[in-house]
Amino acid sequence: MKADVSASPKASDHKHLVLDQKAIDAAGRSLDEGAVTPSYGPWRDDVVKLLNDALATELVCVLRYKRHYFTANGVESPAIADEFLVHANEESAHADRIAERIVQLGGEPDFAPSHLLDRSHAAYDESTDLQAMVRANLIAERIAVESYRQMIALIGDKDPTTRRMLEDILSDEEEHADELKDWLGH
Numbered sequence: 001m002k003a004d005v006s007a008s009p010k011a012s013d014h015k016h017l018v019l020d021q022k023a024i025d026a027a028g029r030s031l032d033e034g035a036v037t038p039s040y041g042p043w044r045d046d047v048v049k050l051l052n053d054a055l056a057t058e059l060v061c062v063l064r065y066k067r068h069y070f071t072a073n074g075v076e077s078p079a080i081a082d083e084f085l086v087h088a089n090e091e092s093a094h095a096d097r098i099a100e101r102i103v104q105l106g107g108e109p110d111f112a113p114s115h116l117l118d119r120s121h122a123a124y125d126e127s128t129d130l131q132a133m134v135r136a137n138l139i140a141e142r143i144a145v146e147s148y149r150q151m152i153a154l155i156g157d158k159d160p161t162t163r164r165m166l167e168d169i170l171s172d173e174e175e176h177a178d179e180l181k182d183w184l185g186h
């Protein structure tokens with residue numbers, strides 16, 4: 001019996017992997033666009049907006065962790081308070097990477113303090129009890145994880161550089177959430 005080959009793709013259906021020469025030529029012309037080439041497509045403004053909201057989130061996280069670090073000092077678990085400072089510094093590094101990418105994309109990083117909290121996905125927190133602090137930070141980290149996951153899915157292959165940066169940041173946020181979960185109930 002002859003095998004049915006009708007389901008397998010014919011050689012003529014195969015799409016060759018060829019570069020878009022027109023886009024490469026155009027990329028060599030518009031020099032004022034810096035790193036943003038024509039194939040970037042219509043997504044740049046959306047990506048800059050997503051990144052600016054992520055920037056606001058990171059900055060609010062820095063402020064929340066710093067508040068917790070300074071007010072939790074001397075309580076039952078100074079080691080946890082010290083980790084709040086470690087997290088604050090890591091969130092600050094995330095904010096710097098995001099701001100740098102916004103500028104590379106030709107956008108403006110929004111550091112305006114007046115509406116940081118409106119744009120942040122995560123909340124500020126003024127808990128005075130260490131366990132309440134840990135809980136508030138775990139909630140914020142879980143919100144960060146979810147929002148970065150969604151951003152990565154939305155960006156897909158539209159902007160590989162931004163996606164890789166967000167994947168790096170996401171793995172840090174997952175580590176933060178994991179550590180906080182271990183400190184719950186200590």
Ligand SMILES: [Fe+2]
Nearest residue numbers: 058090091094
């Ligand atoms: Fe972060």
Ligand SMILES: [Fe+2]
Nearest residue numbers: 141172173176
């Ligand atoms: Fe984090």
